[in-house]
Structure formats: structure tokens, C-alpha cells
Amino acid sequence: MQRRELFSSLASSVSGKKKQEILLRPPYFGDESLFHNECNKCDGACATVCEEEIIKIADDRTPYLNFSYSGCTYCDECAIACKPNVLRVEDKKMIASIVTIDKKSCLSWDHTLCFSCKDPCLDNAIDFKAMFMPVINDKCTACGFCISRCPTNAISVKAIQ
Numbered sequence: 001m002q003r004r005e006l007f008s009s010l011a012s013s014v015s016g017k018k019k020q021e022i023l024l025r026p027p028y029f030g031d032e033s034l035f036h037n038e039c040n041k042c043d044g045a046c047a048t049v050c051e052e053e054i055i056k057i058a059d060d061r062t063p064y065l066n067f068s069y070s071g072c073t074y075c076d077e078c079a080i081a082c083k084p085n086v087l088r089v090e091d092k093k094m095i096a097s098i099v100t101i102d103k104k105s106c107l108s109w110d111h112t113l114c115f116s117c118k119d120p121c122l123d124n125a126i127d128f129k130a131m132f133m134p135v136i137n138d139k140c141t142a143c144g145f146c147i148s149r150c151p152t153n154a155i156s157v158k159a160i161q
């Protein structure tokens with residue numbers, strides 16, 4: 001392999017790794033490595049019991065949350081169903097993510113009256129400043145219920161580690 005080809009192949013492998021998506025996990029795990037050690041031996045019990053049907057199983061057979069249609073009620077059922085203890089009720093925590101409203105896509109920020117995200121937010125975590133400027137406050141539990149209700153897909157959730 002030519003020197004230049006070698007560098008470009010190394011560079012693309014590094015950027016490929018950087019781009020690797022962090023999956024949004026159910027809010028009951030202590031150690032991310034357990035997903036990779038245990039879930040490939042499991043039939044996805046956590047996804048089967050989730051009444052909101054937000055747990056999906058990724059290609060690597062680990063579970064992740066998908067808020068396209070609903071959100072997490074923090075009901076504990078997925079953790080109770082996880083017999084290998086990858087998810088444990090004792091490890092319950094907030095979904096590790098940041099939820100944001102994109103002002104450019106949001107109807108309200110464009111001066112069109114819309115409160116679609118406010119109603120499903122039982123935690124009162126969306127402040128409408130001066131009626132037209134919704135901002136997510138620190139009461140947000142990252143439950144995801146507001147996401148599918150936005151008519152312009154202006155709300156996004158980003159998993160963090």
C-alpha cells in the first residue's frame with residue numbers, strides 16, 4: 001500500500017469510529033459493556049415487555065430506545081424482565097440524553113401558535129417564553145413523549161455517555 005493510501009485509510013477508519021452512534025439505552029444500566037457481553041445470548045425480553053413499544057433491538061442485539069411514536073414512563077418493566085441483570089431496577093437513572101428544540105424548525109419560534117409539545121410533557125419541562133419561544137428547562141426527564149408530537153420534527157434527542 002502506498003504511503004498516501006495508508007494515511008487516507010487510517011484517517012477514514014478514525015473518522016468512522018468518531019461517527020459511531022451512541023445508542024439511547026433504557027434507563028436502568030450500570031455498565032455499558034454488559035450489553036455487549038450478555039444481550040447476544042438473550043431473546044430481547046426487555047423489548048417484549050415494554051408497553052410503550054419503544055425498546056428496539058439493534059443489529060448487535062443490544063436494546064435501544066426509539067421515541068418515534070411514544071416515550072418512556074420509567075415503569076421498571078424492562079429492568080424486571082432482564083434476567084441477566086444488564087438492566088436492574090437498582091440502577092434506575094435518567095435516560096442519558098439531551099433533548100433540544102431546533103428554533104429554525106419550530107412553528108412557535110416562527111410566530112405560529114403551537115403548543116403540541118407542551119401537553120404530553122407531564123413534567124412541565126417546556127417553558128413558552130412570551131408565548132412563542134419554547135425552551136426545555138432542567139425538569140426534563142428525557143422521557144421522549146414530546147418528540148413524536150411535534151408537527152415539524154423540531155425536537156431531537158441526543159444520547160450522551
Ligand code: SF4
Nearest residue numbers: 039042044045046082
Ligand atoms: S433483557 Fe437484558 S439481556 Fe436481554 S436484550 Fe434486554 S438488556 Fe439485554
Ligand code: SF4
Nearest residue numbers: 050072073075076078
Ligand atoms: S421503563 Fe417501561 S416504558 Fe421505559 S423503556 Fe422500560 S419498559 Fe419501556
Ligand code: SF4
Nearest residue numbers: 121140141143144146
Ligand atoms: S422529553 Fe423532556 S420536554 Fe419532552 S415530554 Fe419528556 S420531560 Fe417533557
